[in-house]
Amino acid sequence: MELLRSRRLYGIVLIVLALITLPYWASRYWVLVMLLFSLNLALSQMWNLLAGYSGLISLGQQSFIGLGGYALGVFSIYYGFPIWLSIIIGGTVSVFFALLISAPIFRMRGVYFAIGTWTVAEVLRILFSNWKYVGYGMGLFIKPAYKLTFNTIYFTALGVGIGSVALVYFILRSKLGLGLMAIRDEETASETLGVDIFRCKLSCFLISAGVTGVVSGVLYLHNIFIQPYSAFGIDWTIRLVFITIIGGIGTIEGPIIGSLLYVFLHQWLSEFPSVSLLILGSIAIFVILVAPKGIMGTIQEKLGVEILSPRRK
Amino acid sequence: MHGIERGSGSLSGDGGRVGGIPLLRVQHIDAYYGDFHALWDVSLEVGESLVVSIIGANGAGKSTLLNTIAGVLSPSKGTIEFHGKRINGLMPYQTVAEGISMVPEGRRMFPRLTVLENLEMGCYIPKARKRKNEVLQKIYELFPILEERKNQLSSTLSGGEQQMLAIGRALMCEPKLILFDEISLGLAPLVIKNIYQRVKQINMEGITALLVEQDIQRSLKAAHKFYIMQSGRIRLEGRPGELSQEDIRKAYFGL
Amino acid sequence: MLSILSDLKGPIMNGLLLGGLYGIVGIGMSMIFGIVRLVNLAHGDLIILASYLSLVTMTFFPVSPLFTLIIVIPVMCLIGFVVQYYLLNQVLGKGMNPPLLIAFGLSIILQNLLMLIFTPDARTLLTSISVKTIPLGSFLNIPLVYLVDFICSLIAIVLLSRFFNRTYMGKAIRAASDDEGAAQLMGINTKTIYAVAMALASGTAAIAGILVGMTFTFYPHTGPEYLIISFGVVIIGGLGSLLGTFLGGLILGLSQILGAHFLGPGFQLLSGYLILLIVLTFKPTGLFAKG
Numbered sequence: 001m002e003l004l005r006s007r008r009l010y011g012i013v014l015i016v017l018a019l020i021t022l023p024y025w026a027s028r029y030w031v032l033v034m035l036l037f038s039l040n041l042a043l044s045q046m047w048n049l050l051a052g053y054s055g056l057i058s059l060g061q062q063s064f065i066g067l068g069g070y071a072l073g074v075f076s077i078y079y080g081f082p083i084w085l086s087i088i089i090g091g092t093v094s095v096f097f098a099l100l101i102s103a104p105i106f107r108m109r110g111v112y113f114a115i116g117t118w119t120v121a122e123v124l125r126i127l128f129s130n131w132k133y134v135g136y137g138m139g140l141f142i143k144p145a146y147k148l149t150f151n152t153i154y155f156t157a158l159g160v161g162i163g164s165v166a167l168v169y170f171i172l173r174s175k176l177g178l179g180l181m182a183i184r185d186e187e188t189a190s191e192t193l194g195v196d197i198f199r200c201k202l203s204c205f206l207i208s209a210g211v212t213g214v215v216s217g218v219l220y221l222h223n224i225f226i227q228p229y230s231a232f233g234i235d236w237t238i239r240l241v242f243i244t245i246i247g248g249i250g251t252i253e254g255p256i257i258g259s260l261l262y263v264f265l266h267q268w269l270s271e272f273p274s275v276s277l278l279i280l281g282s283i284a285i286f287v288i289l290v291a292p293k294g295i296m297g298t299i300q301e302k303l304g305v306e307i308l309s310p311r312r313k
Numbered sequence: 314m315h316g317i318e319r320g321s322g323s324l325s326g327d328g329g330r331v332g333g334i335p336l337l338r339v340q341h342i343d344a345y346y347g348d349f350h351a352l353w354d355v356s357l358e359v360g361e362s363l364v365v366s367i368i369g370a371n372g373a374g375k376s377t378l379l380n381t382i383a384g385v386l387s388p389s390k391g392t393i394e395f396h397g398k399r400i401n402g403l404m405p406y407q408t409v410a411e412g413i414s415m416v417p418e419g420r421r422m423f424p425r426l427t428v429l430e431n432l433e434m435g436c437y438i439p440k441a442r443k444r445k446n447e448v449l450q451k452i453y454e455l456f457p458i459l460e461e462r463k464n465q466l467s468s469t470l471s472g473g474e475q476q477m478l479a480i481g482r483a484l485m486c487e488p489k490l491i492l493f494d495e496i497s498l499g500l501a502p503l504v505i506k507n508i509y510q511r512v513k514q515i516n517m518e519g520i521t522a523l524l525v526e527q528d529i530q531r532s533l534k535a536a537h538k539f540y541i542m543q544s545g546r547i548r549l550e551g552r553p554g555e556l557s558q559e560d561i562r563k564a565y566f567g568l
Numbered sequence: 569m570l571s572i573l574s575d576l577k578g579p580i581m582n583g584l585l586l587g588g589l590y591g592i593v594g595i596g597m598s599m600i601f602g603i604v605r606l607v608n609l610a611h612g613d614l615i616i617l618a619s620y621l622s623l624v625t626m627t628f629f630p631v632s633p634l635f636t637l638i639i640v641i642p643v644m645c646l647i648g649f650v651v652q653y654y655l656l657n658q659v660l661g662k663g664m665n666p667p668l669l670i671a672f673g674l675s676i677i678l679q680n681l682l683m684l685i686f687t688p689d690a691r692t693l694l695t696s697i698s699v700k701t702i703p704l705g706s707f708l709n710i711p712l713v714y715l716v717d718f719i720c721s722l723i724a725i726v727l728l729s730r731f732f733n734r735t736y737m738g739k740a741i742r743a744a745s746d747d748e749g750a751a752q753l754m755g756i757n758t759k760t761i762y763a764v765a766m767a768l769a770s771g772t773a774a775i776a777g778i779l780v781g782m783t784f785t786f787y788p789h790t791g792p793e794y795l796i797i798s799f800g801v802v803i804i805g806g807l808g809s810l811l812g813t814f815l816g817g818l819i820l821g822l823s824q825i826l827g828a829h830f831l832g833p834g835f836q837l838l839s840g841y842l843i844l845l846i847v848l849t850f851k852p853t854g855l856f857a858k859g
Contacts, residue, residue, distance in 0.1 A: 057665065104849040110664055111607045115799050116848050119841050122796065126841070130834045234792060238676055245669060274680040281676035288666050288673070289658055383753065409755035421750035423743045425808070434743050437736060438755040486755065 019158055023151045035154045035222065037263045038161025040243060042215045044255035045164040046208035047240040049171070052250035053180040054204040057110075059237050060117025063124050064094040064209045066231035068216030070128065073140040073226055083144060087217030094213025098206050106202065118234060125232035139227025142220055153221050160215050167211065168252055176203055184250055238277075242284045248294030257295050334397050336361040336521050337382070337490060342391030342401070344381045351377045352388070353545045359490070364512070364522045366536035368529055370565060374545040375525040376418055379492045382523070383415045384408040395490070410438050414488035418495045418525075420479040424468035428459055431467050431478055435485030444487065452481040455511055473504035480511065490521045497528055509535055529561065543567040579829040580822065581710055587821025588718030589783065591814040593776045593794055594801030595725060596769035598813040601802055603745040603765050606656065609671040612795030613678040614770055618644050618777025619786050620682055622693055633693040633782050634720075641774045648770025653763040660762070675791060682788035693781035717779045721814070724775050728768070729810050741765050793837075800844040806854025815856055819843070 023031050043061070050056040071090030075081040081089070101120055108116045129137040171177050179200040182189075220226050239262065247258025262280065269276040291298040337359040344352040351374050359365045367375045380386050382393055384405040393401040395411055403411070414435075423431055432452065436445050453460035456477040462470060467478060476496055483491050493512065497505040512535065516522050526532040532539060533553045541549040541564040549556070549564035562568075597611045608614075618640050625636040651674065659666035700712040732738035744751040744758045751758055780786065780794065797820065805816020820840055827839020847855065 057668070104845065108848050108852060111668060112803075112848055112852050114668070115607075115796070115803075116845065119796060119845055119848075123838060123841050123845070126834065126838045130832075238672075241669070241672060242676075274683045278677055278680040278684070281673040281680070285655070285670050285673040285677075288669050289655075292662070292666060385749065385752070404757070405749075405752040406755045406757045409753065415753050417750060417753060421747050421753075423746040423750065425746050426739065426743060430739050430743075433736070433739060434751070434754045434756070437740060442736065482754070 016162060019162075020155075023154060028150070031150070031154050033263055033267055035157045036266075037259050038157040039215060039219050039222075040239065040259040040262060041161045041255055042164035043212060043236070044240045044243040044247070044259055045168050045252075046212050046215075047237070048244045048249060048251075048255050049168055049204050049208050051241075051244065052254070053172070053184050054201045055183060056201060056205065057114045058117045058205075059114045059234065059241075060119075060121045061208070061212055061240060062232050062234060062236040063097065063117070063121040064212040065216040065219070065236050066121070066124055066128065066226075066228065067094050067097055068213030069220040069223075069226045069231050070134060070140070071213070072145075072217040072220050073142045074134065076142065076144040077140065083148070083221065087214055087221075090217040091210045091214035094216075095206050095210040098209035102202055102205060106198065106205075118237075121232050121234070125228050128228035128232065134228075137228055139225060139231075142224050142226065145221045145224055148221060153218070156218050156221070160218050164211060164215070165252065165256070167207075171204075171207070172252070176200060180204070239280075242280045244294075245284050246280075246287050246294055248296030248298070248300075251294070251296045251300060254294050254296040334394075335359055336396060337523065338392075338394040339378075339382065340392050340394070342381060342388035342393065344377060344386050344388045346377065346386070351545050352381065355391075355542075355545075355547055357540050357547060357550070359521060359523055360538075361489075361521055362516065362519050363537045364516050364524060364535055366524045366526060366532040366539040367542055368526060368532045368539055368561075368565065369542035371527065372544075373542040375542055376494055377545070378542070379415065379494050379523070379525055382408075383413060383492060409486060409488075410440070412489035413492065414483040414486055414490070415492040416476075416479045416483045416494060416496060418498070420475045422467040422470075422475055422478065424466065426467060427464050428467050428470070428478055429463040431482055432459070432463075432485055435482035438486055441486040445485070448485055448487060452484055455484075455514065456481050472500050473508070476500060476504075476508055477511070480508070480515075484515065484520075488520065490523065491515070493522060493524045493526075495525055495527065497526065497531060505531065529565065541565055576826075576829070577708060579825045581708055582714060583822035583825035584818055585710060585714035585718045585821070586825060587818035588721040588814075589714070589776070589779055589817070590797055590801050590821050591817030592717075592721035592724055592772060592779065594798040594805070594813050594817055595728065595810065596772040596776070597795075597798035598802045598805070598807065598810070599765060599769045599772070602807045603741055604652075604656075604660070604762050605745075606660070606667045607671065607799075608766075608769070609668060609795060610675040610678060610791075611769075611773060611798050612793065613675045613682075613791030614644065614648070614773040615777040615780060615794050616786055616788070616791045617647075617678055617682065618774040619693065619781035620686060620691070621774075622778045622781055623686075623691055626693070632695050633778050634695075634716075637775065637778060640778060641771050644770040644774035644777075645767040648773075649763045649767040651770075652766035653759065656766070657759050657762060675795075679788050679791055686788060688787055688789075690785040690787055691781070692785045693778065695782055713783050717783055720775060720779055721817075724772060725810055725814050728772070731768075732810070737761075737764060796844070797840070800840055803844060803852060803854055804847050806856040809856055812854065812856035816854065819855075 019034060022034055047058065047061055050058050068087070068090035071093050072083070072086045075086035075089050076083055105113065105116055105120070128134055134140060172180065179196070183197060183200060243258035243262050244255055246261060247256065248254030265276050265279060269279070287294060293301060335358040339355060339357045342352055342355050343350070355378060367378065369375050377386065381388050384400070384403045384407060388401050391401070392399055395413060398411070400408055400411055423434065426434070432449065433445065436442055436448065441448070458474055459478060459481055462474065467475065470478060480496070496508060500508070509531065512522060524532065524535065536553060538552055539550065540547050541561065543564065544567055548567065549560065593615060596614070597608060600606055600608045621640045621643060622633050622636040625639050626633065655670060656667055659670060701709045702712050702715065703709050732742060740751065740756045741761055741764065743754065744756055744761045748758050751761070800820050801813055801816040803816070804819050805812040805814070820843065823843045824836045824840045828836035831839070
């Protein structure tokens with residue numbers, strides 16, 4: 001067992017090293033692919049934290065994507081803040097906004113919660129579209145981001161991607177994590193055992209909001225242009241849902257596999273974005289019907305294999 | 314199609330065997346609720362126009378047996394024959410078409426439908442729809458209170474009235490066999506007596522009844538034949554008066 | 569005071585009429601949510617699919633959009649039946665999430681399919697009705713198409729109501745939603761019944777789609793907009809009541825138009841969303857919920 005664990009550890013270290021050194025031995029195309037992979041990974045880890053572990057199916061993560069991106073834009077352009085600071089502010093704003101809406105939102109259960117979070121995002125979309133300060137619906141060009149090199153953005157994205165996986169791993173090993181695993185497996189029973197469900201879910205909600213806000217900042221460093229229609233659009237969440245479902249909801253490895261699949265599919269069919277979404281949707285339906293635990297979940301079930309298991313042995 | 318007509322079964326011997334075959338024949342069935350092995354090698358026979366009781370404590374498997382006959386569960390082993398035809402494996406909505414109706418445990422009203430609408434659901438199958446009005450009249454004669462309350466929501470009825478509605482509903486499709494699952498549950502003794510009188514009336518019209526009941530005395534009074542179940546098995550069978558109280562008690566508790 | 573009210577009579581009228589349209593938009597969602605206990609996240613896209621189907625039909629038969637109902641309704645009913653019977657029935661009873669996610673997947677597939685076939689151009693079901701206004705009394709002019717929408721919605725809802733209260737199949741659907749097991753004991757094949765309910769809901773989506781197409785422009789991605797409207801209508805009006813859903817539509821329509829009147833056209837949708845959020849927070853079962 002020990003040997004297997006250290007082999008696994010070496011494997012992970014090797015992969016991470018390869019990713020860190022990627023710009024020096026791979027083409028720009030592949031660096032771009034891994035950049036997008038890292039960002040999608042981070043975002044879907046956060047969605048997974050909510051849906052897979054806290055039982056909160058949120059269709060409103062795009063609220064924080066929009067807020068994070070706009071924070072980057074507003075603070076770096078209008079106030080001249082350094083970029084890293086603007087990104088952190090984006091995360092902070094997201095957390096505060098999440099806290100603000102948590103009171104009404106957490107009164108909603110199940111599908112009501114899903115639609116509620118979606119509606120909040122749509123409200124933000126309309127507000128930002130009609131706000132002179134941020135350029136109405138025409139959006140902002142995040143000029144300060146031009147200064148950064150492509151590689152810098154890649155490393156930041158990679159850091160965020162790996163960081164998100166580490167974050168989830170350590171959350172699950174913490175006390176919060178124990179509570180979450182109990183909730184995931186049997187919610188009502190865990191309540192009788194003293195798990196403060198509301199606290200757990202709220203913590204996850206806030207964490208995922210903050211991290212999503214930060215990731216969004218990095219994302220818009222790459223995208224440069226932000227406008228309300230796409231920033232607060234449901235498209236983001238659609239991607240995250242499919243990535244997590246196909247990869248394996250409720251597992252750490254799930255979003256990794258799902259993000260890889262998504263990014264490759266997307267790049268392969270970059271001329272035909274509609275087709276890639278069509279295929280993604282069909283795969284998702286197929287997965288739900290045939291292997292509802294996703295790729296990783298099914299592997300775990302059938303073969304008992306876990307690569308990044310937060311379980312204490 | 315059988316109407317509610319005078320039954321032809323005699324009450325002597327094994328009674329009601331048409332051409333030598335009992336109306337319902339369950340042979341060596343096993344059944345599972347998920348992983349739980351609920352019925353073990355259960356066999357019984359119900360002769361036409363008889364009232365047969367299944368007695369047993371809570372958890373003995375009586376309801377499971379009825380559910381298996383009705384098609385809610387499928388037996389993993391063994392056969393169930395009705396009128397000589399194999400019915401194990403049929404879905405519940407198919408056994409109704411064969412002529413088996415169930416009064417489920419807990420009544421299971423459609424709370425948002427009226428009394429009349431509940432009854433109408435009882436004759437949902439196409440064969441029964443044509444005779445709805447005739448049969449409805451007979452039900453109203455049997456249970457006048459249902460006619461009185463016909464446009465009320467079924468959830469507003471009292472326990473006893475709901476039980477009558479459940480029975481009336483089961484009668485609407487003019488079944489040959491009715492499965493009664495714990496009809497005395499939660500009802501006052503006088504109401505129970507009333508209901509069992511109606512059950513007897515129904516049987517006098519020729520309809521066969523398979524009754525599940527926890528109350529031993531009530532069961533024995535109503536039945537021509539009984540089975541005692543314990544832990545998913547049939548322990549004893551006999552006719553009221555044939556067996557001693559001691560034997561019955563032993564079988565009931567599995568001693 | 570009076571002058572304020574007389575200023576408002578236009579918006580109020582328009583709001584109510586629009587609300588009629590919203591009513592028929594939401595009815596399908598209300599049925600499925602109330603009966604099969606499933607939130608059909610693809611409902612909005614089904615409505616838009618109907619709009620496109622009508623468009624296609626009109627290229628073959630140069631008739632007014634309302635006549636295309638003859639073809640579009642049966643086609644949509646068939647689609648709904650097939651989707652429920654072969655897809656959604658497989659995951660009923662496996663928890664809240666799988667049906668939700670399958671519907672989500674369908675929504676995405678539909679949108680992108682429409683995108684590929686019809687391109688992202690804005691479309692509309694043009695008809696002479698769409699641009700006329702008619703006078704109501706001597707003091708009000710209303711868009712004719714709004715009136716047609718309202719009347720069609722009302723007729724559809726009344727017919728649906730009769731179906732559920734007077735026919736065996738309608739009562740069976742209600743029974744199955746009350747107690748599936750007991751319904752089976754009555755001889756009701758609940759799998760088929762659910763598929764029929766979905767077929768009906770898709771039929772109402774067909775009507776809604778054509779009315780929507782006549783009244784507004786639509787794109788492949790318009791679906792989610794009407795999904796949120798349906799949800800709003802259902803939540804505001806309450807589950808289990810056709811009339812409630814219709815009233816919910818009226819309230820939503822009214823709040824949207826009044827919101828636009830007071831805050832500006834960009835805030836029309838916002839007012840609707842805010843009302844929805846408020847009701848979700850305080851009374852998610854809806855204002856007129858039954859039982």
